[in-house]
Amino acid sequence: MERGGLLGRHSDLHLKADDLARSLAFPGPIRLAEAHLGLAAELLELCQSIGRDDFTVEHLGVTWRGRRDRLVVDGIWYRLRRLPDAPPRLDALPSPLPRHVQAMLMSERLQPGGLVYVTGAAGAGKTTTASAMVVSRLARFGGIAYTIEDPPEMPLNGWHGDGYCSQTTVAGDSSADWMESFRGALRSQPAATHQMLFVGEIRNRESAQLMLRAASNGFLVVATGFGTDIVSALDSLAKLAGAEHQAMLGNMVRLVIHQRLRDGRLEARALASPSASGPVAARIRGGQFVHLVGDIQQQEALMIRNISPLEVQDHAA
Template sequence: MSLTSETSTDLLDDVFRLLLDAGASDLHWSDGGSLHLRVNGFLELAEVPESVSRISFDELTTHLIGRDNFATFVERREYDGARTVLGGSRVRINVFFKRGRIAWAVRLLPSEFFPMESLGLDLDICARICELKQGLVLVTGATGSGKTTTLASLLHHINRHRREHIFTIEDPIEYVHESRECMVSQREVGVDTASFHEALRSVLREDPDIVLLGEMRDRISMDAALTLSETGHLTFATLHTSGAVDTISRIISAFDSMEQGQIRERLATNLKVVITQQLVPWTNREGRSLCAEIMVSTKAIRAMIRDGKERQMLSAIETSSDEGMTTMNKSLADLVKRRLITQKEAGLYSPDRDSLKRHFEVPQLMRSV
């Protein structure tokens, strides 16, 4: 069956409607394989729409990503992109080969920005971040932990309350920010710039005030983030790390040993906040909650970074709740106390199960009463 542009749009809409109707975050489908949806963190088998089942998967993929992109995909064996579907919903698309067959991984992006109040993060910390004039803010965590959503919410708030130039380098653009009080310039790698590194080289000449770099993948992007922060810009970036300690170590280790002393000094001076987050499914599978570790740059934290004493940071975070800091275990324990997850389930997401147990121990004084 040969597809017209109009027909292909209708068929793709049938597929994407599965995501919306199921309240799913992700869709996974491969040529000749089953279609799965991820709902509240769990994969569920879904039925392929009959209208689509008669269409060649190659042809459907061609219409999903475009004919020119399909030719490039066949050559490179990978494709990353984003598009608007169903009249306004936006999806992030990864197309790849597995065992010689084409496969899709599609993530549905919320059609509206989450208000900061609904993120599940400390609202005071979010407000303080949005008021920063300069410095580096890192949002870290595993794939699918909501990093992009958190950053989009923060930028959306800034866009409505400040009069500055927000500049982003993204691969691909996921959330589209229209200029409000701020002027917003979003550049997509492969569309608006040849490469991430090319965009980094020119960003300072484009008069930004606030810069979103996306993921810091290597030494070059980490150095660029520090340089932007040093030169008076509020800079946002992400890392796939499991906590503040891991984040600091990852950045330092990306540089040669001869440079690491200088990098520690630059990081201590410019790093403002590290938020590490994960989305934890509820016991009843009816939703998920965001759990986070938050580290704020204080005099003590800055000294630990300079002196290479990252291992002491977790203790400092635990005892600095008055500064807005919190540990992942404290966040998990709060979910248990709210009866959204069990203590056993909390242990599956805990970076330190022994430490987590202490949140549920009855103090000796209370046991003796």
């Protein structure tokens, strides 16, 4: 086993900055083996040199997503999760999505742009699903994708079939840094090319508004967010974007996915809005989020009959 593999065989490492011998490895927790403390010291030094709370770091061929935790009573810890070596694909997820959800994520109806919002609780695999969608659509349809992440969590940069992904790390933690990253993507639109924008997480009002602007400019925006269900996730996003942008949100939403892991199996529900003229769009514009429950149920009935809600030509009620 190569030196990097000694640490890389773990899914997670929690390194205690002032006492590496008390560090933890996962699955576990277990104590980090004494024979691995030298490698852990190298990795810790790299983490400390970055100087940010959220970051990615590569050590001996293994890439880790990191978080500097400064609120623990016994000092600073660095929480690291090993990132996969290869980009995810929708048809090869460790726990597959329901077939009808996969089909909608890959629908050609999404090519003109709009917003796909992947929601769920922490640890539900939102980023994996969103990243797999970007990679799979690039491989099938070509075009270019930009990402805005803090930090990047999947190895997306490069060619996927005839499509290319340009992965971006946000320069800092402030709203201004996020806004500049959005503006950079908006200024980078090539002519006559299918374009996607993957936003790792919508963190503030400015980002939510710029995301909607990108969708209105022809990007297929793929974003992740938290929510206990589809309705609460959309309601929270509307509040974050602000009342003055609620109409744009209604016009731009094309697909909302809510997923959760239960006993290691991925479960997902979906709400499609094929166009700005449909009833789902009208309800979002009007802030009638509670009424979306009925739309979700109606669409699930369609999917039982193998009819994709994204392919249905709808008109506002």
